[in-house]
Amino acid sequence: MKIHLDSARDEPFRWQEEIALEPAALELGPEVKLTPVSVDGSLTRLDTGYVLTARLAWRQTVPCDRCLAPAEEAIVLPLEWLVVEGRERPVAGERELREEELGVVEVDGGVLDSGLLVAEQVQLNLPTHPLCRPDCAGLCPRCGTNLNPGPCGCAAPPPDPRWAALAALRSSNDDDRD
Ligand SMILES: [Zn+2]
Ligand SMILES: [Zn+2]
Structure with missing residues (x-):
């Protein structure tokens, strides 16, 4: 107006x-x-x-x-x-x-x-990092499934980011075996 x-x-x-x-x-x-x-x-x-x-x-x-x-x-x-x-x-x-x-x-x-x-x-006032709920579980980094309704079929993600490097190593070993 x-x-x-x-x-x-x-x-x-x-x-x-x-x-x-x-x-x-x-x-x-x-x-x-x-x-x-x-x-x-x-x-x-x-x-x-x-x-x-x-x-x-x-x-x-x-x-x-x-x-x-x-x-x-x-x-x-x-x-x-x-x-x-x-x-x-x-x-x-x-x-x-x-x-x-x-x-x-x-x-x-x-x-x-x-x-x-x-x-x-x-x-x-648009949020820079909006969340659908404070404890949103996000998407599975492997298969992209929304983890809020429940876990996907993939192995549980490592609980601590410091383990991410180890997990990556482990998953590349898995790939080698495949
Ligand atoms: Zn969400
Ligand atoms: Zn998954």
Whole structure:
């Protein structure tokens, strides 16, 4: 939504909206799924600018880092930004202080685009190593079977990574015998 800062000139401007984001537009693969982001926001005027507070909520589904099954997560994100107009920046000292406390959004022409802010937050909150569950057993490194429902037919993997080299040696000996 395009929000005119003027809307909050006399009293805080509150709004609600649902923003549908296309994963492709966020440079995400088709395996990522996003529900529309529900936004509950308010814009309040200060002496030096505006404060934007918003609560974002959505669900995202991304492939599990270990087993590739869809890992779904519900996100609820309370946010607060200082909004300053590009041509009316607060003096440096004040600005730096505030930047540490709050994120800063600069707007030009007195209009804020909530869609851009929301898209950025969704991107920032995508997990780098998502798991379908904390103890996901992953895929068998030999046959690729998902080990969550139960073990595959292969020998149990070595319990300690330090044994991996030994296991590799042992398996190459097996191959030789075959
Ligand atoms: Zn998993
Ligand atoms: Zn296996």
